[in-house]
Amino acid sequence: MSAADNARPDAVHDRLPGRLPVSRVPDPREAPPLRWGIAGPGWIAERFAASLQQHTRQELAAVGSRSLDRSAGFAARFGIPAAYGSYRELAEAPDVDIVYVATPHNHHHRVALEALDAGKHVLVEKPIGINAGQAEEITALAQARGLLAAEALWTFFLPKFDVVRQLLDGGHLGQVVSVMAEYGEHFEPGHRIFDADLAGGPLLDLGTYPLAFITALLGDPERVCALGTPHPEGVNGQISAVMQFPGGAHAVTNTNLYGFTPTAATVVGTRATLTIDGPFNFPGGFTVKSHDGGELRYGGESGGHLEGLHYQAAAVARAIAAGRREVEERPMADSIRFLRLADELRRQLGIRFPDEAPAPAVNLPNQ
Incomplete structure (x- = not known):
């Protein structure tokens, strides 16, 4: 899943494949x-x-x-x-x-x-740091020491996301023109998400998932418009954003700590639409529907952290054994890209985390 793959001309496949690709994720026990x-x-x-x-x-x-x-x-x-x-x-x-x-x-x-x-x-x-500068410092030190550094954003390591990646890389959705992803959850008073000293609020806990998904598909936005709502506990309570990307693609997101949402994700292409069952960031299924009436269903078994967190550890172990210093599923450049967008959302909304240096200028215009 990359911006380059989804910005290419819409001329790869006329219809969905006869069946979904098979996940290439090896057995974690191996x-x-x-x-x-x-x-x-x-x-x-x-x-x-x-x-x-x-x-x-x-x-x-x-x-x-x-x-x-x-x-x-x-x-x-x-x-x-x-x-x-x-x-x-x-x-x-x-x-x-x-x-x-x-x-x-x-x-x-x-x-x-x-x-x-x-x-x-x-x-x-996740997030690997509270801002892009921190992620860049981790990346630089890992490279200097010849060591692997990776963000434990478990979603991207799940078998279903390898199938999604193959559909996107194969051009079966056509050119991606719109992505919608959101994540809301209710938290009881006293939860650490309300602690401003711990970089609280929904952005880093929940918003990482939809924003990382959006930027992994579309890259860096060229226009961003953010709205925010303060929470009585002293942190941000809700962020919504609309983004435009090179080539004209749009993305819409919301993250909040007021109540549970479907936590859905939809990718609209010029040939087909991908709808990932909520919560999209967990093990589960998805549906692809082509605009000519074709439909394919990935019926992955639903599960939680226990059924999914091990995939990222296995991927890291395989990468290190192969002498690689990154994981293909979540390159450090993608982690930095997500945090650049999160930094811009916070800049527009005036959100600053404790002990954080003044926010640097970000090359994303305030619309």
Whole structure:
């Protein structure tokens, strides 16, 4: 899925293929095992650890946090042999090949840099940083050290997205002219998403999914118009945006923390329309309907984090074993591109995260 693939002339296929492509994602159990260190023993780390243990041969070697008690408790629950009371100790542990960074958003950058500086590969929970500058620094250090860095945006590693990628790359939708994707969810008071000190609000927790999907398909927008609603808890409560891309394609998105939405995604092409079942970022199905009446259905089994998080770990393990320093499913350039757009949305809405330097100028006009 790339901007270049979808900007080419609409002259590849006249109709849908007779059947959907087969996912090319290998069996995660066949991926060579790495020794994983987990930084941040929280909610998503629990699901990541359980998914790896149930579906792969990856080894959970160590866990670290700012609290040794929390690390030790997590290690005991998952049978992890080593627990550390700081992220630095985890980064320097000799029996760790790669660090999975699952801290709050505003610590991703620092913890990832520590791990890379200590010679460890990193898989960093989405978003890889709170702004594009942080993602660029992680990329630069990984390249300088000859290490792999990747964003753990699990959606792009799922088998169904490999099928979607093949449909797009094969030109079966024609030229993409419109993308609509959204994600809303309800949160009870006291949830960390309401904590401004942790870069709270829906943009980085929920909005990463639709915005990353849009930019992976269409690239950098040339025009952006954003609307926002403040939440009584002191963070942004809702963002909506309309975007125009080179070649004339449009995208529309909304993300909010007020209530659950279908979390749907639709891609409209000049030959066919792709509709991904909600929540589109989870394992599940999708439908492709051509404008001449053809229809294909991908009936992937629905599931949650337990059924999906292991695919990204297996992809990273395969890439490292092959000597690659990026993963094809989520190149660092795509992670930076998404954060550039998120930076522009925040600039238009006046949203600034704590301890963040003044927002740099972004080459996206305010419409």
